[in-house]
Amino acid sequence: VAKFGEVTTRMNGFVRTLINDQNKKTRNKMFNKIMKYEEITDRVEVEVANYLDQVSTQEITPEVSSQIRSMLSITNDLERIGDIYYQISKTLERKDDKKIYFLPEQRENLNNMLDCLDNAFQIMNKNLISEYGHITLDDANKAEREINQLRNQLKRSYLEHAEKGEYKFQSGILYNDIFSSCEKVGDHIINVSEAVAGEV
Numbered sequence: 001v002a003k004f005g006e007v008t009t010r011m012n013g014f015v016r017t018l019i020n021d022q023n024k025k026t027r028n029k030m031f032n033k034i035m036k037y038e039e040i041t042d043r044v045e046v047e048v049a050n051y052l053d054q055v056s057t058q059e060i061t062p063e064v065s066s067q068i069r070s071m072l073s074i075t076n077d078l079e080r081i082g083d084i085y086y087q088i089s090k091t092l093e094r095k096d097d098k099k100i101y102f103l104p105e106q107r108e109n110l111n112n113m114l115d116c117l118d119n120a121f122q123i124m125n126k127n128l129i130s131e132y133g134h135i136t137l138d139d140a141n142k143a144e145r146e147i148n149q150l151r152n153q154l155k156r157s158y159l160e161h162a163e164k165g166e167y168k169f170q171s172g173i174l175y176n177d178i179f180s181s182c183e184k185v186g187d188h189i190i191n192v193s194e195a196v197a198g199e200v
Contacts, residue, residue: 001071001078002128004044005192008078009121011037011085012185016114018092019107019178027096034089041082048075067132070195074128077188077195084188088181091174100171109154110175113182116147120189133198140193147186154179 014030014037021027052068060068095102102110120143127135158176161167167175194200 001048001074002125004041004048004075004078005121005125005128007037007040007044008081008085009125011082012114012117012121015085015088015092016111018089019102019110019114031089031093034086038082038086041079045075045079048072063133066198066200069200070132070198073195073200074192077191081185081188084181084185088178091177091181095171095174098170100168100174102171102175103167106167106171106175109157110178110182113147113150113154113179116143116150117182117185117189119143120147120186124189124192127193127196130196132196135193135197137193137197137199140190144186144190147183151179151183151186 011034014034017030018027018034021030049072052071056065056068094100120140123139123143127140155176158167158172158179162169162172
C-alpha cells in the first residue's frame with residue numbers, strides 16, 4: 001500500500017511536465033506514462049483488495065480487521081487519484097488539440113498548486129509507512145488547508161479575470177478544471193492519512 005502511494009505521487013510530476021514543457025515528444029511521452037500509471041493504479045487496487053479479502057477469511061484480531069478496513073479505504077482513494085490525474089491529462093490533451101494557451105500567470109498558479117500537492121503527498125507517504133492508528137494528523141490537515149485556500153484564491157481570481165475578459169473563455173475553463181481537479185486530489189490525500197490514523 002505504501003508503494004502504491006509512491007506510484008500515485010509520481011503522477012503529480014508527470015502533470016507538472018505537461019503544464020511546463022512544450023516539447024511535443026516529451027508531452028506525448030507523459031500522456032502515455034499517465035495512461036499507463038492509471039492502468040497500474042486500477043490493477044493494484046484490485047490486487048490489494050483480493051489479497052486483503054483472503055486475509056480476512058482467517059481468524060483475525062479486531063486490530064487487524066481495522067487495518068484491513070483502512071487499507072481498503074486507502075487503495076480506493078489512491079486509485080481515485082490515478083483517475084483524476086488521467087482526467088487532467090485528457091484536459092491538457094484537449095488544450096493541445098485546440099491550440100489553447102495558458103498565460104504565464106495561469107501556469108505559475110497551477111505550479112503552485114502542484115507544489116502544495118507535492119507537500120501533501122510527502123506527508124501522506126510518511127504516514128503510509130508509519131504504524132496504523134498511531135499517527136497525528138496535524139501536518140496532513142495543515143497541507144489540506146493550504147490546498148483548499150489556494151483553490152479558493154485561484155477560483156476568486158479566475159472569476160474576476162473572466163468577468164473583465166482578461167482570460168480567454170476556453171483557456172479559462174480548462175484552467176479552472178485543472179486546479180479544481182488538483183483540489184480533489186488533495187481530498188483523497190487527506191482521506192489516506194485519516195485512514196492510517198484509523199479514522200475510517
